[in-house]
Amino acid sequence: MSHILPRSFYIRHPTVVARELLGKVIASHIDGEELTGRIVEVEAYLGLADPAAHTFGGKTERNAVLFGPPGFAYVYFIYGMHYCLNFSCEPDGVPGGVLIRAVEPLKGLDTMVRLRGLASSANPRLLASGPGKLCQALGITRSTHNGLDVTRKASPLQVFDDGYSPVSILATPRIGIRKAVEEPLRFMAAENEFIRTKR
Numbered sequence: 017m018s019h020i021l022p023r024s025f026y027i028r029h030p031t032v033v034a035r036e037l038l039g040k041v042i043a044s045h046i047d048g049e050e051l052t053g054r055i056v057e058v059e060a061y062l063g064l065a066d067p068a069a070h071t072f073g074g075k076t077e078r079n080a081v082l083f084g085p086p087g088f089a090y091v092y093f094i095y096g097m098h099y100c101l102n103f104s105c106e107p108d109g110v111p112g113g114v115l116i117r118a119v120e121p122l123k124g125l126d127t128m129v130r131l132r133g134l135a136s137s138a139n140p141r142l143l144a145s146g147p148g149k150l151c152q153a154l155g156i157t158r159s160t161h162n163g164l165d166v167t168r169k170a171s172p173l174q175v176f177d178d179g180y181s182p183v184s185i186l187a188t189p190r191i192g193i194r195k196a197v198e199e200p201l202r203f204m205a206a207e208n209e210f211i212r213t214k215r
Contacts, residue, residue, distance in 0.1 A: 018178035023167045026086035030060035030105045030112040031201065037103075038205050039180045042119055044154040045172040051127055051154050053119030053144055054180065056208040059190045060201040061102070063111035067195035071111035081163050082111045089173055091151070091162040098148030101156050103166065103175070117202070119144045120210040121153065128153040145210055183207050 021040065026033055037055050044051045061069035063082070070079045070092065081090040082104050090102040090113055106112035121128055121143045128143045129136060132153050144150035151157070156173070164173050182205035190202045204211045 018176045020167060020169065021087070021175045021177055023085070023087040026103060026105050026167075027107055028105065030062055030114055033103070033105045034058045034060040034114045034201070035185055035203050037114060037116075037175070038185060038203060039182050041122065041176040041178055041180075042116070042154065043174045043176060044156060046127070046155040049124055049127055051124035052122045053150065053154065054122055054210075055116060055118075055175075056120050056182075056205040057116075057118035057211045058203050059115040059117055060203070061113050061115065062201075063106065063113075066199075068190065068193040068197075068199075069111070069113070071113075075111070079111075082113045084108060087165060087167040089156075089161050089164045089166055091156060091158040093158055094148070099151040099157055100147040101151055101154075101161070115147060116150060117147050118204075118211055119150050119154075120208060131155055141210055 037058050040055050042053050063071050071082050075083045081088050085108045086104050088104045091099050093099055101116045102113040104113050121140050129138055144153045161173055164171050166173050166175055184206040186204045186206040187200045188202045189198055189200055
């Protein structure tokens, strides 16, 4: 039986949370419909000690969610076209987060196809195999979802544990960044075909 991940899940170090988020299910509620996807690729960001993290330079209005309590959605806009979803980790006041890089679509695929602007015959692997794609497929934006408490039953964005665990986890350096590029802080469900890339 599935249950919403509690705040205690997120209060830990980002590398622990990142690895354990693999296999969990994101649920986004839009216009009365539930869209879900299984998390298959993530990246950990280590707060003030991580030059690649949004929090490296200290607390700002933009990144304040990551300095707050654990279990909240941090959504940012990048390249003037994509939203990216993160979850805050660590105790209140200690910055840290996990970027969700890819999900395996489970429920609401027709709506995901429409939100992505793809043809109805599109390969499901194209729907959410990247941080910007998954936000588009799940209808996630900064104005609507940034700062949401994903541990609340009434939240339009939640993360569930349905008992599934990946067979094996692959750790690689993070991608799409210019600093701390050598750190093996990208984690993937190695056997899953929906991960963005296996390099």
